[in-house]
Amino acid sequence: MAERTVLVTDRATTGRRSTSPAPARPGGLARGLLRTARPRQWVKNVLVVAAPAAAGQLFSRHSLTQLALVFVLFTACASAVYLINDARDAAADRAHPVKRHRPVAAGQVPVPVAYTVGGILAVLAPTAAAWLCSPFTSALLTAYLGMQLAYCVSLKHVLVVDLVVVTTGFVMRAMIGGLALGIPLSRWFLITTGFGALFMVSAKRYSEAVQMAGKAGATRALLTEYTTGYLRFVWQLAAGVSVLGYCLWALEEGGVPSTSVLPWRQLSMVAYILAILRYAVFADRGTAGEPEDVVLRDRALALIGLAWLAMYGLAVANW
Secondary structure, three states, rough: OHHHHHHHHHHHHHHHOOOOOOOOOOHHHHHHHHHHOOOOHHHHHHHHHHHHHHHOOOHHHHHHHHHHHHHHHHHHHHHHHHHHHHHHHHHHHHOOOOOHHHHHHHHOOHHHHOOOOOOHHHHHHHHHHHHHHOOHHHHHHHHHHHHHHHHHOOOOOOHHHHHHHHHHHHHHHHHHHHHHHHOOOOOHHHHHHHHHHHHHHHHHHHHHHHHOOOOOOOHHHHHHHHHHHHHHHHHHHHHHHHHHHHHHHHOEEEEEEEEOOOOHHHHHHHHHHHHHHHHHHHHHHOOOOOHHHHHOOOOOHHHHHHHHHHHHHHHHHHH
C-alpha cells in the first residue's frame, strides 16, 4: 500500500511539473548553442579567401594556414553576434511564429548561457587574431563585432543604414584575408565586392517585402518602411555598379604582362555578368532569399559560378 501511495504521489508530481520546461541536457545544450551559431551561415566566411585568390597567393602553406585560422576566427565572431542577438531578442522571438523555435527562445539554451558564450567568443577571437595573425586582422575583427552588435541593438531599425551595415559585413569578410597576408587591396576589388554584396542584400530585402505584401506582421519591423519600388531601385543600381567595377578590375593589367593562351581575366567578365543577370531573375520574382541558398538551389547559377572560377583561376595561373 505504501508503494502504491509513492507511485501515485510521483505521478501527481510529474503531472504538476509537466508545464515547466525540462532541464536542458548537456548534449541538448551543446546542440542548441551550435544551432544558435548558425552553421549554415558559415559558408559566407569563405569570402576570406577572395583577396588572396585574386592576387594569386592562395596555395602556399603559409597562406593556407593563415586563411584557415582567419576563417575560424571570423566564424567565431559571427557566432558571438548570433548568440548575443538571440539572447537579446529571446522575448520577442517567442511571439514570432518561426523564430520561437530558435534554441534560446525555445528555452533549449538559457539566455545567460547565450550571453556568456557569445561574450567569450567576442573577446577570444580578436585576442587570438592579434597574437596569431596581425594587429590589422584583430582590428578588423573588433570593428566587425562593434558594428554588428550596434546593428543588433539599434542600427537594424534605421533606414538605409541597415543595408549598409549588412553589406559592410560582407566587404570585411573579403578584406580580412588580404590584411592577414599583407596583400594590397585593389580599389576595383573593393567596389565590386561592396556593390555585389549590396545587390544581394537589397535583393533579399526586396523579396521579403514582396512576399509579405498585404500580410500582417512582417518579419522585420523596418521592412514595412521600405517600398518595393525603392528596394528594386537599390538592387538594380548595385548590380550595375558591381558589373562596371568588375569590368574595370578585369581590364586593369596592373603592369604585369600576360602570356596566357587566352585573355581569361577579360573573358571572365562574361561569366560575371551572366551570374548577375541570372541572380536578378530571382530578385525580380521576389524569391531571392539567403545568397548561399539561391546559388546552391539553382543549377544554372552554380555552373556559371564554376565557369567564372575556372576562367579567373586560369587568369591567375597565367595559363
